[in-house]
Amino acid sequence: MLWQATANGLLLGGLYGIATIGFSMVWGVMGVINLAHTGFIMLGAYITYGLFRFAGLDPIASIPVSMIAMFALGYALQVLVLNRIIRTSLLLSLVVTFGIELVMVDAVSIAFTSDVRSVNSSYAASSIEVFGILVPVVRLIAAGFSVTLGIAFFAFLRFTRAGQMILATALDREVSSLMGINPERIYALTAGAGAALAGATGSLASMLFPVMPGMGVTFLSAVFVITVLGGIGSVEGCIVAGFIYGLVQAWAGYFLGANYQEIVGFGLFLLVLALRPQGLFGRAFFGEHA
Amino acid sequence: MISPSSPSGARRRALLFWAFFAAGAVVLALAPLALNNYWLRVLTTVFMYATVTQGLNVIVGLTGYHAFGNAVFFGFGAYACGVAMTLGAPFPVALVAAVAFSALVAGIVGWPILRLRGHYFAIATVALNLAAIQLVIQVGGVTGGAEGLPLPLSDLPPGPLYRAIYLVMLAGMVVSTLLVAFILIRPFGYALRAIRDGERAAGVMGIDTTATKVAAWAISAGITGFAGGVWAYWITFIEPASAFDPAIGVKAYMMLILGGMGTVIGPVLGAFVLEFLSTLVWGGFLQAHQIVFGVLIVVICLVAPNGMLVAGRSLIQRWRSRHGAA
Numbered sequence: 001m002l003w004q005a006t007a008n009g010l011l012l013g014g015l016y017g018i019a020t021i022g023f024s025m026v027w028g029v030m031g032v033i034n035l036a037h038t039g040f041i042m043l044g045a046y047i048t049y050g051l052f053r054f055a056g057l058d059p060i061a062s063i064p065v066s067m068i069a070m071f072a073l074g075y076a077l078q079v080l081v082l083n084r085i086i087r088t089s090l091l092l093s094l095v096v097t098f099g100i101e102l103v104m105v106d107a108v109s110i111a112f113t114s115d116v117r118s119v120n121s122s123y124a125a126s127s128i129e130v131f132g133i134l135v136p137v138v139r140l141i142a143a144g145f146s147v148t149l150g151i152a153f154f155a156f157l158r159f160t161r162a163g164q165m166i167l168a169t170a171l172d173r174e175v176s177s178l179m180g181i182n183p184e185r186i187y188a189l190t191a192g193a194g195a196a197l198a199g200a201t202g203s204l205a206s207m208l209f210p211v212m213p214g215m216g217v218t219f220l221s222a223v224f225v226i227t228v229l230g231g232i233g234s235v236e237g238c239i240v241a242g243f244i245y246g247l248v249q250a251w252a253g254y255f256l257g258a259n260y261q262e263i264v265g266f267g268l269f270l271l272v273l274a275l276r277p278q279g280l281f282g283r284a285f286f287g288e289h290a
Numbered sequence: 291m292i293s294p295s296s297p298s299g300a301r302r303r304a305l306l307f308w309a310f311f312a313a314g315a316v317v318l319a320l321a322p323l324a325l326n327n328y329w330l331r332v333l334t335t336v337f338m339y340a341t342v343t344q345g346l347n348v349i350v351g352l353t354g355y356h357a358f359g360n361a362v363f364f365g366f367g368a369y370a371c372g373v374a375m376t377l378g379a380p381f382p383v384a385l386v387a388a389v390a391f392s393a394l395v396a397g398i399v400g401w402p403i404l405r406l407r408g409h410y411f412a413i414a415t416v417a418l419n420l421a422a423i424q425l426v427i428q429v430g431g432v433t434g435g436a437e438g439l440p441l442p443l444s445d446l447p448p449g450p451l452y453r454a455i456y457l458v459m460l461a462g463m464v465v466s467t468l469l470v471a472f473i474l475i476r477p478f479g480y481a482l483r484a485i486r487d488g489e490r491a492a493g494v495m496g497i498d499t500t501a502t503k504v505a506a507w508a509i510s511a512g513i514t515g516f517a518g519g520v521w522a523y524w525i526t527f528i529e530p531a532s533a534f535d536p537a538i539g540v541k542a543y544m545m546l547i548l549g550g551m552g553t554v555i556g557p558v559l560g561a562f563v564l565e566f567l568s569t570l571v572w573g574g575f576l577q578a579h580q581i582v583f584g585v586l587i588v589v590i591c592l593v594a595p596n597g598m599l600v601a602g603r604s605l606i607q608r609w610r611s612r613h614g615a616a
Contacts, residue, residue: 033409081588088595091356094412098540099587106580221420224413259424266421270402
């Protein structure tokens with residue numbers, strides 16, 4: 001049973017990692033704590049649910065759709081609202097993004113009611129047995145896609161011109177603008193990419209968890225802890241910390257009983273900040289000085 | 291005419307301000323004689339938020355630590371009051387327990403958390419808020435856990451009871467405002483503002499920054515816990531999700547921004563304006579009041595990030611310069 005719990009924790013850990021990358025990048029690059037991030041996750045799940053329910057589209061096939069839709073939303077919000085807020089005070093971003101999250105959750109509640117929905121793909125019930133451990137196929141798919149997307153985003157940052165521009169802006173906003181980079185456009189790009197990753201998370205999460213307006217918020221404390229544990233703005237840190245967080249949660253559930261998630265998460269959060277405040281892979285990003 | 295910067299002018303303005311404040315408090319204290327139940331409830335809510343916002347003002351406005359999840363002390367106050375009354379304590383004793391317990395929690399949690407700065411501190415308080423909800427559910431027993439906690443009913447009939455709660459909330463608002471004004475003229479208040487404007491420099495000047503910050507957060511938590519305790523007695527049934535609702539803290543935060551951070555009367559003004567505004571607006575949007583609140587947050591942050599007085603002043607200046615040029 002302990003091995004089963006470990007396997008479950010690791011499989012969920014992949015999803016937690018991909019849920020955090022966008023949040024962590026936005027914080028690292030522009031110093032904004034984006035509480036609306038969990039709203040993007042929820043919207044991604046509803047897009048997958050809608051396409052599955054009304055168009056019969058496979059949940060996996062809807063991932064690109066929710067990524068594109070969330071990219072557009074994230075980009076637009078950054079240009080219309082957040083770039084203006086950043087000019088006055090970074091800490092206002094917390095309040096503003098909380099407000100945006102409220103709007104998203106309430107809009108979905110009105111459109112879809114707050115009933116619990118589910119996405120049941122043809123392979124939802126099947127699982128593979130490995131060394132006596134049952135591995136549900138959907139969880140395996142979710143974890144696999146999460147890691148793949150994480151690696152793809154890492155490669156995007158390292159090997160493309162746009163990715164290099166994001167990293168340069170994160171390291172030094174003033175110097176990067178001297179090099180001809182427009183920081184506000186880079187911020188919008190980063191926010192869009194972060195939202196797209198959140199949308200993908202939502203699509204994957206819709207296969208594992210019930211789909212409802214409040215589902216995004218259940219990721220919030222995981223996202224906080226993994227961001228700090230992995231090091232702010234570090235993609236590889238998010239993936240590794242996601243697995244660690246998944247394991248800790250699974251073991252806490254196994255040894256202490258269920259529903260200790262937030263308390264254990266908060267304990268882990270305090271521990272990281274006390275012992276290694278820069279996180280596992282943390283660097284001096286712009287956002288950290290804020 | 292005396293210029294505002296001269297000492298006697300400043301003193302006269304302060305005197306005028308406190309005269310207005312006292313007159314306002316007296317009028318509000320007598321108001322229940324003339325108000326119907328609806329307005330009594332609206333005003334009680336305004337006083338509650340003004341108190342919570344004044345508590346937030348101590349840690350955010352004066353000390354510069356953005357305790358985004360400060361509503362956690364509202365919940366602790368509500369639960370301390372509820373549990374004390376379930377165990378047989380009368381309301382005044384339970385209220386003291388609410389203040390003391392909230393301040394105690396802030397004192398204990400503050401030692402590790404207040405070492406964090408900026409964003410880290412802000413999200414640590416949010417995480418604390420989320421953890422507190424589960425903590426109450428896990429503890430169960432005397433807190434009622436996930437099922438919620440009904441408070442013992444008062445012997446008073448509803449009319450006098452609601453008027454009494456109105457007066458207690460009003461007292462909370464007045465006393466917390468006086469407390470902030472008092473702190474501002476004490477060395478403690480100068481120490482807080484020194485920390486806000488430059489923590490390392492404050493330390494160099496001989497301020498024990500950790501102890502000062504923890505004390506400020508304990509005062510902030512005590513004020514917030516008071517409001518939570520009265521609220522619990524007012525609505526007579528509390529549950530973790532409503533008592534620790536992060537939206538309470540965010541609303542107070544908006545009121546603080548609107549009224550002006552670090553000022554004495556700002557939180558009160560902000561609470562009056564935002565609560566009346568939302569009461570008026572929500573009447574028309576019962577279905578979508580979260581959307582309205584969310585949009586309101588975004589608009590306030592875009593239009594008046596430094597408070598409505600600053601926004602109004604710059605608006606007048608712009609109007610004048612445009613008409614002067616024409």
